[in-house]
Amino acid sequence: MSAVLEVTDIQKSFGGITAVDGVSFDVREGEILGLIGPNGCGKSTLFNCILGQLTPSGGEVKLDGKVVTGLRPSELNKLGVSRTFQLLQVFPKLSVRENLILAGQEHQGNMASRLVGRSDAGLTDTANQMIGFFKLDHLAAEPAGGLSYGQQKLLDAAMAFMGGPRLVLLDEPAGGVNPTMLSDLKERLIAINREKNATFVVIEHNMEFVMSLCSRVMVMAEGKVLAMGRPDEVRKNPAVIEAYLGH
């Protein structure tokens, strides 16, 4: 399996604090990689460095073997890298369907065709399929701000898939989502992973969710990689138990 994403020695400091301290790893085509670690260990900062939201102080990010360090988030998204945020990020005033169309429209045509072409950029059918897939049918025309937290979380995840990404970085997709909806979400993620051959990196604190979803897990502590391996290996690793899982 070839690596979709190769991260080499990424560093990020804020003033005197080193949030990410020389992290290297790669993500293989089609896998679901879990990223766990205590709060403040640099998981989200690492995501932001990979995705161009932050400029790393050092190191390199490669997508399909090409260096993409320092590209803007919108440029990376066009290259097929998508994400969700830790905090909910839907557009509350737009309807569920409009949110999804918005999430996919920049992948259709060019600036000119988006001005003179169809209002929905030809995405209504795709959006409706996504709505059906995430079981949001009855809410399609509702403003996203009126949905429950869990439903917005599903929409948030659905939006990340509208552009047909190859690589999706999910930042705590399970946070604040009830168990029924969570198993729904997991099922959907696995389905997309298999059918569309999309590769995932998932930050999550819900151990059961991570261990059952991911093929490999990377553990971070204090800005460094503490362990990397299969879920069952990581679970038994003494250093991981010490730093994160507890006894």
Place this chain on the structure above:
Amino acid sequence: MSGFAKPLKIALGLIVIAGLIVIPMNFNRYGLFILSQWAVMTIAAMGLNLTLGYAGQVSLAQGAFVGIGAYAAAIMTTHGWPLPAAIPVAIVLSFGVGWVLGYPALRVQHHYLAFVTLAFSTLAFLVFRNESWLTGGIYGISNIPRPHIFGIATNKPLPFYYVCLGSLAIASLAVWWLIRSPWGRAFMALRENPLRAQSLGIDTRRYTLMAFAIGSALGGVAGALYAPLTQYIDPVPFNLSLSLDLLMMVIVGGAGFYFGPFLGAMIAVLLPEWLRFTEGYYLMLYAIAVMGLLIWSPTGILGILDRYLAERRTKAASALRAVAKSRLETAQ
């Protein structure tokens, strides 16, 4: 406005358009001037509504773009060019300057951006006043001709009112198209959450600059109509207070609502006339009315309507749910 049935909306629109065409036929010179001014200011306010209301970029420079358009049209038409040739020049010029003014918005936001645009507004005013070789300085430019459209002279107030109304119609259609296109959606994304917009592939830089440039271009169109409307321009009408007036039109009407600028410009242009009987108290009453409105509804007049319709929808939805629930219970 989504609470009304579509045929009703179309009928209402047709009645308003017919009214705007037919009723002013009986107006005197002054009434037609006021109404023409409303049409012109609505175009400028629509531009600002695009920049501020949809794309969320604060600008205190819209008046300066009206000035740029007005001077471009005045200079060209007094040198023998027809107005239909001057309008595209006004559009290109204000679009270009607006694009450049958009660059600070890539770095600063909100009230900081307001200050940057305010400085630009002052700069434009100084250029209008001091570069007298081009603009006539404080003496301004007089005897600005009105155009011949399809061979018809528009010197008289009524034909020129129709020129303004026709331009408003074209601008309205263009803006309507723009905001329901993917661009409009991207503008709203820019306003509501630029970070998320970026992560969805939306080139926020390009859309920010576009929002400024297109909004400014509409200001330029308004200016290019303002010059032949008044037939005389000097720097004073394009100072900061015009920018503030336009901002107020957008806010009072309802920023981010399509019909906001129409309503806001109507209030700003017509209310002073209606309140004329109060003589010296007019400005005070006006100020109190605006303050009252914004305390009651920070989202402007259309914000009130929107809230009312949203409430009605919620009630209708919960009534439906109640009915469904009781049916379920009886079925059990």
